[in-house]
Amino acid sequence: MPERLRKLVYLSHATIEDDVHTLTPTIEEILATSRRNNARAEITGALMFNHGYFAQVLEGTQRALEATFERIQMDERHNRVAILAYDEVSHRVFESWSMGWVGDVETESANAFATLSEKADQQTREIAGERIYALLHRRLREGGM
Numbered sequence: 001m002p003e004r005l006r007k008l009v010y011l012s013h014a015t016i017e018d019d020v021h022t023l024t025p026t027i028e029e030i031l032a033t034s035r036r037n038n039a040r041a042e043i044t045g046a047l048m049f050n051h052g053y054f055a056q057v058l059e060g061t062q063r064a065l066e067a068t069f070e071r072i073q074m075d076e077r078h079n080r081v082a083i084l085a086y087d088e089v090s091h092r093v094f095e096s097w098s099m100g101w102v103g104d105v106e107t108e109s110a111n112a113f114a115t116l117s118e119k120a121d122q123q124t125r126e127i128a129g130e131r132i133y134a135l136l137h138r139r140l141r142e143g144g145m
């Protein structure tokens with residue numbers, strides 16, 4: 001029997017300076033590393049950056065996700081990593097992207113995520129996790145990279 005698939009959704013605060021000269025090369029580097037490693041580990045997903053924070057969806061087996069997420073969590077380019085979802089899924093929705101890039105999202109959605117405090121209760125986190133998952137997928141289908 002094949003190993004079961006999971007998805008992980010998190011939100012984190014970027015520690016890198018929020019100006020294009022720092023941001024662009026840093027994000028390009030993160031994406032290049034992610035795509036190389038994720039293709040090897042059979043991880044798919046998407047990354048968003050907005051108003052100083054990241055949101056990321058990762059899909060893969062538990063083993064692959066945990067190894068990858070352990071590295072991500074230790075990365076000093078962000079902190080205050082808050083897991084919003086970590087559950088079993090029947091299939092991948094980001095199957096075409098080893099790490100899809102979603103730049104800015106609509107201000108309304110961005111504000112909703114930005115105000116999600118670390119003290120948010122479980123239900124609020126779950127709702128935010130599902131919204132991010134759906135939003136990133138929609139944005140990539142509409143023409144992400």
Ligand SMILES: Cc1cc2nc3c(=O)[nH]c(=O)nc-3n(C[C@H](O)[C@H](O)[C@H](O)COP(=O)(O)O)c2cc1C
Nearest residue numbers: 030033034037038054056068071072075077078099
């Ligand atoms: C917001 C963010 C998202 C990242 N996403 C991934 C990822 O999906 N896969 C990955 O391998 N590394 C990711 N990284 C990079 C890892 O933290 C780490 O630098 C990298 O996996 C090290 O890989 P290397 O040993 O091949 O250089 C991410 C880093 C940040 C800051």
